[in-house]
Amino acid sequence: MPTIPLISTLESYLKLTSSREQAISSNMANVDTPGYRTRDINFQGELSKAMNGILNESAGGSQSMQLTPVVQEVKGLMERPDGNNVNLDREGLLMSQTQLQYQIGVQLVKHQFHQILSAISGGGQS
């Protein structure tokens, strides 16, 4: 478990983003499967759940819980005659969005490590 709270927050953010990426991949893979229903994770809800878990832990809570995001069906999408309701525009947009979110997380982690490194080397010269 990382000692720096921000890095563990970013870790759960990255985990969540890659889980969402996986859900989108499987929606795209099943674009021609009859009866397949679009699946997704509730990003906001899962993120706040993970954040609360980290906050509890840093506040002295003992349990280090490993939250697995709940994958659920997406409601309100138009269904094709074969019972499949994958919307390619939705999946494509979400995939680029998730990719960028992941990039943000990675950049922030890199930035954290750079800060630690610059503290170790006494600033200035790297």
Added chain:
Amino acid sequence: MNLFDSLTISGSALAAERQRSEIVAANLANAETTHTDAGGPYRRKEVVFQSSSASSFRLALASTGNMNLPVAGTVQISQVVEDPTPPVMRYEPNHPDANKDGYVAYPAINPVSEMVDLMSSVRSYQLNASAVAAAKQMIQQSIDILKS
């Protein structure tokens, strides 16, 4: 639950779509085949896609430490079925496969609908290939954390 699982999922779709286009190619190639090993004209074939389910079950099992389970959400071809449409009868009395009335049974294959199916398959293949590229880029970014 990691990015390599996304690659597995997209890879399964690539394999399934490739097999689908192979079947379509076989249908197009055999559109005029009147003689097969099984006897009678060639029968049009179709693939049946199936999604692997039990997502939450897999998660529960994976949390117990057994990680050798198949990744949820992959797609595979469960079976290849034959189109039950009766063959088209054409009057060609000099054909070696003609019946006693002079009719030859030709496969009921419409090249236009096969081409549409092929295009759909190619587009899905491209879509999943771009999903692979996206997952690859994300993995590369994670590796770049190590670089400073």
